[in-house]
Amino acid sequence: MNSPRSAWLFLAPALVVLGVFFLLPVLGALILSLTDYDLYALADIRNLRFVGLGNYWELLHRPLFWSALGHTAYFVAVGVPLSMGASLGAAVLLNSPLARCKPLFRTALFAPVVTTVVAVAVIWRYLFNTKYGMANYLLGLLGIHPVDWLGDPHWAMPTIILFAVWKNFGYNMIIFLAGLQAIPPDLYEAARIDGASSWRQFRHITLPLLKPTLLMVAILTVSGYFQLFAEPYVMTEGGPLQSTVSVLYLMYDEGFKWWNLGSASAVAFLLFLIMFAVTVLMLKLSRHGEHPDGGPA
């Protein structure tokens, strides 16, 4: 048996790092969000005043906060289902006994995941260039007029969503693939003997058995997508007409461009609260869905 002292010595370095560089700052952010910490306080801490919930109150009355939240919600609400759909589709194809060269396809489809967001966002900026971009050229071949992808406030966010789907779908594809491989093949065998079509097999065997995986992936993807920042920073700088300013983009600008660290901390905390509420809601809804007939929906 080891002595407790030795256990704590093994834990100490990691716990000190997490404590000093994460836990302490999180508590600090809570306090900071209740103050008017700004450029003047940065120069001289005596200028700091406690404002209670003032920052939160002001944010809730600021149109830019609501539009940033709206853009982020748009990105999550459209981006997550599209990403998960692409992941699941790719996983089902890869899992099919009829598919060939599986390892090759899997590696190729996964490749965008390991790339650097900034670098591939730069690529997409050129591929979706209005005049010389490949996207508009291909659409032109089909007789469709060029779209001002990143310059039109209506198209900028959809373009970023498309980019995010391309960049991220491989990650969940691997998780879904593992989930699909865990489904016993004799279930499909029995369904085939009963004459069930591929679609019915997917609907009544694959989806119900994959449900726990789907829920976990949905929760992780939603919280990942709420943290949208690098894509608009590189592709649109928040524009055009601030149509791609996300909550974190607002926090970054507020904190590190205007040095309103108090109000920026309030933005961060509101984002955290919203993400937490959405996660709880998803867990509740999934449990609720199981009850009516006793079995999986």
Next chain:
Amino acid sequence: MSPRLMKALINGLLIGGTVVALFPLLWMLSVSFMAPGEASALPPPLLPKHPGWANYRELFVRAGMGRYLLNSVLVAGAITALSLVFNLMAGYAFAKLRFAGRERLFQALLGALVIPAQVAMLPLFLLLKYVGLVNSYAGVVAPAMATVFGIFLVRQYARGIPDELLEAARIDGAGEWRIFVQIVLPLLKPIIVTLAIFSFLAAWNDFMWPLIVLTGQEHYTLPIGLASLAREHAQDSELMMAGSVVTVLPVLLLFLSLQRYYLQGLLLGSVKG
């Protein structure tokens, strides 16, 4: 649908998906060898007329890309090495060493995962400013020296080590540190490789925190340097594609050579509870 048609459909869709996944990356590589201005033409050219290294030369000689590359290697290397040591020690302690409150502490750490990292960034910046670490390598490395994910991954794997092995070593009079180094670490080799690529890729690709804490060009990592170049040279697609190649190629090659370990870690990490 006949099985042959089905087979053609499935493989056709897979080929289509692969083209979509790889086209931007191959296009980047091709354009990086084009002459300045060559890519801005209709129809968009797919291959360079006279492939050359001019863009890379320009990047390294004039745009300071060599410095960014060096910074990225240093920062990602340091983060990988340090976080490996700290996460391995803590993960092993949570899996195999006995102490009061072990499970509760571990649950608390997992619970902290719901807090997005960005919440900590503003006070962390102030903290580092007061101790003089803003705009230094240490400012990027220090907060990444331990991760809950890494500790979790090591713990999952280390739980498979038989207790008898450790007890036998203790009876022989081996100290805890010696047991860890000589018995435990060799057994953890696969997870060490997995965790090493995960940490390296995450550190290499990280954007928001380095953007905040690195205020001077001399410390920029590749993503920060590339983002700032992209704002200055928005029109020079050939130059920017060469910059993207330099940024993406190292991690892509690392992934391709150690793919098995990476995917294994991805699955281990996602099976929570």
